[in-house]
Amino acid sequence: MNSFDLLVALKNQGYLKTTRDPLWWPRSGTFWVIVGAILTQQTKWEKVEESMAHLESAGVDSLESLATLDLEQLSTCIKPSGFYNTKAKNLHLLAKAILETFDSFEVFCETVDREWLLAQKGIGEESADSILCYACQQEAMVVDAYTARLLEGFGYSFESYSALQEWMIEGVVSNQTKVNQLYGKEIALPALFARFHGKIVEFCKENSRGKVVNVERLGI
Incomplete structure (x- = not known):
């Protein structure tokens, strides 16, 4: 599995579900x-x-x-x-x-x-x-405790924030053509990274018991 597989599974589950902001974080692009x-x-x-x-x-x-x-x-x-x-x-x-x-x-x-x-x-x-x-809407992939817990459910562990971030970036960047096909249009990396992080947070909040994420719901 790589991060592109994770992106596909999350998108197939209907994430993002929120309509509060196109990039997920409220009032994106503002101070x-x-x-x-x-x-x-x-x-x-x-x-x-x-x-x-x-x-x-x-x-x-x-x-x-x-x-x-x-x-x-x-x-x-x-x-x-x-x-x-x-x-x-x-x-x-x-x-x-x-x-x-x-x-x-x-x-x-x-x-x-x-x-x-x-x-x-x-x-x-x-x-x-x-x-x-x-x-700033720059190319920055946010990873957090939700990201780490989700991947722990698939048997992955990372020694540092940067290692986790690198894993998340590599899978989607190396499959950019497939990402565009998934979305049915060309999607810029800043928007992709923003929405990907939002998908992960939403999924984990809806499918966790304590700190354990029910990854079986993703069907990967």
């Missing part, structure tokens, strides 16, 4: 992805949405307004997400660093790379790839 990538660390997405609603009520509608929001108010707004003092500091620092380095969100999306993101406080590999994939 809200950056906010979400920080806030979702060690918490449920529902809590992230609650926090973002508070931020919007406080007048946050851009990186600029986020960077100038009082830190104490920011902490209060994102309290539902947990670890709010640490996340507020990291989010504040990141917003300011983006504006100081790139001047705008648009320039950031066009020119930022993974190395720069990983150098920022509070940004690990998964968060960096989430921002690159869903905010």
Whole structure:
């Protein structure tokens, strides 16, 4: 089995099922992805949405307004997400660093790379790839605990994030022609990676008991 086989099985099962965003992550292509990538660390997405609603009520509608929001108010707004003092500091620092380095969100999306993101406080590999994939719409395949658990069900284990990510990328990139046939059109890698990750998360949430994923449902 390779990741293309996994993609086919997930698509045949009807994933993605959500219609909230074409790329799965809510409000893809906006600065809200950056906010979400920080806030979702060690918490449920529902809590992230609650926090973002508070931020919007406080007048946050851009990186600029986020960077100038009082830190104490920011902490209060994102309290539902947990670890709010640490996340507020990291989010504040990141917003300011983006504006100081790139001047705008648009320039950031066009020119930022993974190395720069990983150098920022509070940004690990998964968060960096989430921002690159869903905010910047670059070629970045996000892998996470769901990905690892799903593949564990098929007997695969990986020593590192990068090893898991490489396995996921190789199978689909080496079968790009078949991927296009599967979708009935040419699909760019940024969109493919974005939707593939979303399919995995959706499937695992619907077909897991504890940390064990029922991979038999995929029929591979």
